[in-house]
Amino acid sequence: MTRIGFVEWPDGLLPEGAAWDRIASDLDEARPDVLVTNELPFGEWIASAPIFDAAAAAVSVEVHQRGAEALLGLGIATIVSSRPVWEGDRLANEAIVIEQGRVRAVHRKQYFPAEAGWHETEWYGGDSSGFETATMGGLTAGVLLCTELMFNEHARAYGRAGASLIAVPRATGTDQRSWQIAGAMAALASGAFVVSSNRAGRASANGPTFGGQGFAFAPGGCLIATTSPERPLSIIELDVQRSAEAQASYPVYVAELPRG
Numbered sequence: 001m002t003r004i005g006f007v008e009w010p011d012g013l014l015p016e017g018a019a020w021d022r023i024a025s026d027l028d029e030a031r032p033d034v035l036v037t038n039e040l041p042f043g044e045w046i047a048s049a050p051i052f053d054a055a056a057a058a059v060s061v062e063v064h065q066r067g068a069e070a071l072l073g074l075g076i077a078t079i080v081s082s083r084p085v086w087e088g089d090r091l092a093n094e095a096i097v098i099e100q101g102r103v104r105a106v107h108r109k110q111y112f113p114a115e116a117g118w119h120e121t122e123w124y125g126g127d128s129s130g131f132e133t134a135t136m137g138g139l140t141a142g143v144l145l146c147t148e149l150m151f152n153e154h155a156r157a158y159g160r161a162g163a164s165l166i167a168v169p170r171a172t173g174t175d176q177r178s179w180q181i182a183g184a185m186a187a188l189a190s191g192a193f194v195v196s197s198n199r200a201g202r203a204s205a206n207g208p209t210f211g212g213q214g215f216a217f218a219p220g221g222c223l224i225a226t227t228s229p230e231r232p233l234s235i236i237e238l239d240v241q242r243s244a245e246a247q248a249s250y251p252v253y254v255a256e257l258p259r260g
Contacts (some may be wrong), residue, residue, distance in 0.1 A: 001237040002137060004165070005032030006195050008212035008227045009041050012203025014063065015070035026233050027074055034137040037081040038197040039146050039169040040093065042067035045199070047120045048207040057091055057123065060084050068096070068103050078137035080167040082145055090125045095143040095169070097136050106134040109145040117173065117208030133161045139240065141165040146172060149182045149196070152189050159190025159252050164243035168196035174211040180223070188221035191246030193238050200229070219246030
């Protein structure tokens with residue numbers, strides 16, 4: 001069994017100070033094997049602004065660099081998170097794995113909303129890196145960054161590639177229903193455990209209100225656990241054998257026949 005932790009962390013979180021110290025203390029007590037954070041977990045949610053600002057982008061890059069150092073300092077074996085990195089004159093939203101004392105990139109976000117509170121197309125660009133599994137904490141796993149969870153073909157492909165974990169760092173609003181449906185369908189289509197963390201609350205008067213409620217779905221789409229303001233950290237046990245059995249069962253095994 002692998003103990004997977006997931007969270008709802010407050011909007012505007014900094015990798016130092018009282019709020020971070022409480023988070024670090026809770027994690028030190030819980031000691032998950034793998035921690036999934038929310039999407040771009042540190043500092044201001046810059047995509048609330050409708051126009052790209054290079055200075056604000058640079059601040060976000062810097063606070064996430066400090067954040068990666070703080071995450072390394074937690075002493076957790078494996079952490080899945082995301083960070084902004086420069087890509088030309090815009091940013092990329094890069095999923096990272098922190099383990100064995102280093103940070104490595106595993107995926108870049110490809111799908112971006114463009115609406116009030118989430119003007120991500122103004123701030124971030126995709127690339128051709130696609131969706132590939134990686135080893136995280138000894139598990140075959142994939143990452144879907146927030147909106148990517150809505151596109152079930154990628155969850156299915158991860159399952160077909162043998163992923164037992166799909167990590168979903170999110171920064172989503174207060175409508176929980178559609179996200180839970182997407183999480184359940186991803187677990188059903190992939191045969192993997194789907195574990196998601198989210199931002200919570202509103203730190204900036206100009207920013208959106210984030211809904212919190214991290215969640216974990218078992219293979220087959222059953223909800224295992226959620227987070228809440230009273231319980232911002234939750235832990236589940238991931239059984240690789242349960243995922244393997246689901247991936248040999250309906251509907252995961254079903255192949256698409258070639259056309260023509």
